[in-house]
Amino acid sequence: MPVIQFKEALRAAMIEEMERDENVFLLGEEVGEYNGAYKVSEGMLARFGPRRVLDTPISEAAFTGLGIGAAMCGLRPIVELMSWSFSLVCFDQLANNAANIRYMSGGQFKIPIVFRGGNGIAHQLGATHSHRVDALFSRVPGLTVVAPSCPYDAKGLLKSAIRSDDPVIFLESEVMLNDRGEVPDEPYTLPIGRAYVRREGSDVTFICWSKMVKLCMAAAEKLQSEEGISAEVIDLRTLRPLDEDTLVSSIRKTNRCVVVDEDWPYCGMGAGIVERLYRRVFDDLDAPIGRVCCEDVPVPYNHYLERAMQPSVPKVIAAAREVCYV
Amino acid sequence: MGAASDVQNRPGAKMASSSKGKVERRRLWMMMLIRRFEERTYQEYTKRGFEDPSGEVVKRIGGFCHLYSGQEAVAVGIAAVFEPKRDYLVNGYRDHGHALALGMSPNAAMAELFGRVTGCSRGKGGSMHFFQAEVGNMGGHGIVGGQIPLGVGMAFAAWYRKTGGVSFTLFGDGALNQGTFNESMNLASLWKLPCLFICENNGLAMGTQVHRSSAETDLAKRGAGYAMPCRNVDGNDLNEVIAAVQEAAGRARAGEGPSFLVMNTYRFRGHSMSDPQKYRTREDLERARQRDPILLYERYLREQGLLEDGAVDQMDNEISQIVNEAVKFSEQSPHPDLRELYEHVLSEVYPLEK
Numbered sequence: 001m002p003v004i005q006f007k008e009a010l011r012a013a014m015i016e017e018m019e020r021d022e023n024v025f026l027l028g029e030e031v032g033e034y035n036g037a038y039k040v041s042e043g044m045l046a047r048f049g050p051r052r053v054l055d056t057p058i059s060e061a062a063f064t065g066l067g068i069g070a071a072m073c074g075l076r077p078i079v080e081l082m083s084w085s086f087s088l089v090c091f092d093q094l095a096n097n098a099a100n101i102r103y104m105s106g107g108q109f110k111i112p113i114v115f116r117g118g119n120g121i122a123h124q125l126g127a128t129h130s131h132r133v134d135a136l137f138s139r140v141p142g143l144t145v146v147a148p149s150c151p152y153d154a155k156g157l158l159k160s161a162i163r164s165d166d167p168v169i170f171l172e173s174e175v176m177l178n179d180r181g182e183v184p185d186e187p188y189t190l191p192i193g194r195a196y197v198r199r200e201g202s203d204v205t206f207i208c209w210s211k212m213v214k215l216c217m218a219a220a221e222k223l224q225s226e227e228g229i230s231a232e233v234i235d236l237r238t239l240r241p242l243d244e245d246t247l248v249s250s251i252r253k254t255n256r257c258v259v260v261d262e263d264w265p266y267c268g269m270g271a272g273i274v275e276r277l278y279r280r281v282f283d284d285l286d287a288p289i290g291r292v293c294c295e296d297v298p299v300p301y302n303h304y305l306e307r308a309m310q311p312s313v314p315k316v317i318a319a320a321r322e323v324c325y326v
Numbered sequence: 327m328g329a330a331s332d333v334q335n336r337p338g339a340k341m342a343s344s345s346k347g348k349v350e351r352r353r354l355w356m357m358m359l360i361r362r363f364e365e366r367t368y369q370e371y372t373k374r375g376f377e378d379p380s381g382e383v384v385k386r387i388g389g390f391c392h393l394y395s396g397q398e399a400v401a402v403g404i405a406a407v408f409e410p411k412r413d414y415l416v417n418g419y420r421d422h423g424h425a426l427a428l429g430m431s432p433n434a435a436m437a438e439l440f441g442r443v444t445g446c447s448r449g450k451g452g453s454m455h456f457f458q459a460e461v462g463n464m465g466g467h468g469i470v471g472g473q474i475p476l477g478v479g480m481a482f483a484a485w486y487r488k489t490g491g492v493s494f495t496l497f498g499d500g501a502l503n504q505g506t507f508n509e510s511m512n513l514a515s516l517w518k519l520p521c522l523f524i525c526e527n528n529g530l531a532m533g534t535q536v537h538r539s540s541a542e543t544d545l546a547k548r549g550a551g552y553a554m555p556c557r558n559v560d561g562n563d564l565n566e567v568i569a570a571v572q573e574a575a576g577r578a579r580a581g582e583g584p585s586f587l588v589m590n591t592y593r594f595r596g597h598s599m600s601d602p603q604k605y606r607t608r609e610d611l612e613r614a615r616q617r618d619p620i621l622l623y624e625r626y627l628r629e630q631g632l633l634e635d636g637a638v639d640q641m642d643n644e645i646s647q648i649v650n651e652a653v654k655f656s657e658q659s660p661h662p663d664l665r666e667l668y669e670h671v672l673s674e675v676y677p678l679e680k
Contacts (some may be wrong), residue, residue: 025486051486057516062475063508069479069493072464073414075486092472105457105465106448107670141671144678163680165673193676241676 001182007040009151010172013158014019014041014078016187018048022164027063028080028117037082038118038119038177050198060090064115067197068097068167071113078162080285081117084171085131098167099142106205108183114161116170119147120211120262121299121310123175130299132262134209137169140241145239146192147171149213151181153237161214171239195243197250201232204256204320207247207273209236212260212311219316229324239269244276251281256323258290260316265293290319342536345634353406353564354627355641357398360423362645363432363652364393364625367422370653371599387439389454390468394423396594398514399619400526401427404494407575408678412491416473419500419592420526421466421570428463430456432589436447437654442659450670471497471504474523481521492520492578494571500531502548503539511552511586520578523586526561528593533605549586561589565626565651586614591619591645591678616634623650 004012018024025048030037032045032055045053056063060081065090067077081087094115102109120132138145144166148154154172161168198213199220206216213235220231232250236243251257257277261270270293277289292311300306367387375385394401397420406429408415417424425435430446438445439453446456457465464480467473477495484491501507502525514521531539542548549556555577559570567589574585592614595605627633 039493054517055507057513059509061506062513065472065475065506065510066479066482066513069416069464069476069481070483070486071479072476073480073483075483092469093475096469096472097467097476101457101465102673103670104447104451104455105459105670106446106450108447108457108459109464110673112673144672144676145672160678160680164678189680192678238676243677288615 001184003024003180004151005177006151006154006172006179006181007038007177009155010040010158012043012183013155013162015044015047016161017159018052020317023074023076024078025052025075025081026055026068026078027056029056029058029082031080034078038174040177041080049085060086061093064093065097067110067113067115068093068101071111071167072101072109072227075157076112078114078116083117083129084117084133085129085175087115087133091136094137094143094169095140100139103142110165111167112165114158114168115169116158116172117170118174120173121306122173124301124303124306127298128302130159132269133190134171134239134261134263134295135267138269138272143167143169143240144192144239145169146170147210147239148237149210149235151179151183153190153235155183156188156219157192157237160189160192160252163189171210176211190237193238193243195246196235196237197232197246198235199231199233199234201230202231203230203246203254204258205250205254206231206233206258206260206316206320207236208233208260209239210262212262215311215313216260216316217319219313222313223320227321227326229320229326230255231320238239242273242276244280247277249278250282252284255284255286257281257285258292258319258323260292260311260317262311263293265291265296268293287323287325290323292316292319305307330512347627347630350627350632350639354620354623355428355645356402356405356639357564357623359432359645359648360398360401360426361395362649363426363618364395364422364437366649367391368393368580368595368599370439387453388441389452389601390419391439392420392597393595394420394593396542396614396618397526397528397561397563398423398522399567399623400561400589400591400676403564404524404571406568407571408462408494412484412489413494414462414464414477414484414491415494415496416464416477416480416499417466417496418470418473419468420437420498421454421456421465424496425456425463425466428458428461430458430463432652433655437656437659440643440659442656443662443666444655444659446607447577448666450666454527471501473497474501474510476508478519478521479509481514481519482517485517485519491581492522492575493522494522496524496526496529499525499527499529499536499545500534501525502545503531511549511554511584515552515554518583521584521620522533522563522574522578523584525586525588527590530551530593530597530605533601534596537604544586546586552586554584554586556586558588561591562609562617562618562622564593564623594619
């Protein structure tokens, strides 16, 4: 199977869907002539022309809202946000317009639109450019939130997101764009709303998504080889709607669980997931659900401080040991 | 669809009979309908609510409610130019008048205010969120200026599909001070999209007069930096509104890009139902009423010999009955079933495989 980069997988998904459906188009800052701030859309302007690959001014509210208005008319925009941190200046468009218009019109409109871009902490970008928006959008009814962890998932999930008739928040990560992985040449899609058991295990369940998956896989290998603890790693793939059933059946098997995420601890994404799970697995647990997340501070610039702020393999191992009482 | 359309009510619609002045009289009729609908809404809003079996009193009309009385010429003038098969209209929250002018039945409009399932948004939108997709009414929107980018997107869709359609993007004078106004005007002009930016300047952003909210009080000048035609229009003069909208829509349809029209008008009621209106005097209001758009247009029709004696009274009676019927229809309509709570959140069923 061919091995390609994460960004190439995203590009392949967009190209295939744009070739399949004339209503699909791409817009955002620097997606065209610049070939993408992170080269995700490289070559797409040359391929599809300026009608379907559009460079926007630095006007997030205008171009996200433009996409929503066009989607109300039946087009299927892909809107690239250079960084999800910038979605804070157009939060009204996403949380009010994209999420609510179907509901408050009594179902008269579909909003088939994908908003995609880099989410979370990259490297030394400072507090303003390092936001994790997972929980901000996953708490909003009307939105679907997807966060792939590898090139194969990125392609299959992005294709499904583009085909969805609902607004999809698609969370990538700047530091994963060069990751490589096997992606078949043949077209495929992956289901939205289903988690994936990335590693089977019997002693503890790790719940993670996006770039935390690699971290959890490394921690699981280490726990197995050094301590004989067998960790099951579940990659959520979709944050909303949450695939509770897959999580619950894993916890009923392992009786122990650690939720690993890059968000802040208080009211963060992990906190929301833990709340959902407790109601269903309270009696199955041998220990309180563990959490590994970011420290409760703004994201610092300094390399060492920034690293200390984030989840790490040792932090995940420590949390696993704690819930396993070893 | 609950929002039963009444397309032949549209002021611009071709009448079966071509008798002289029929289209014009229909426009007067529509302005009168909007006025009567709004004034009745005021009454219904302030009446005692319904006592349900548990003894709880539920308001007949709840929430925020912004009345359009005084600004009718703008909505009716736009509707005269609007082509429902290819045009779009998107609006702020003072949206009852435009919905009626584009052909929404008064029953569906009033029932929405009453929160009933027969309302234009199934009772889930309320006063600020009237939608009627089938005629291109893309909704009233509750956040000041939040709808302006949507309007640019509708213009984009018309451009992308080469339909010749126009997006009528409406907002009030308060919205000029939102960032979305700057972003949207620039983007639409940059891409030469068929977007008509129409500011309904009633002089008041809630309770803040234009001179207290805008450094430039000639609001048409606020569009000067976006390389598009900008002009002030007498928003109380229906003929002037139609002429200005017609011209700007023609430019947009011809691929010449957006325009910015400031419709200078006045609202006779408060910002919303809870507004003590301390920002104006009785004299201000009386002066404004001298330029009531309905009186001005009625006078024009008489001068042109298009209005017979007694015609207005006859229209008034007819409209009274229609509005009475809308209230009765709303009172008798059911509330949405509680199952509706979870309907229309998403289009798809998850897990989604496509």
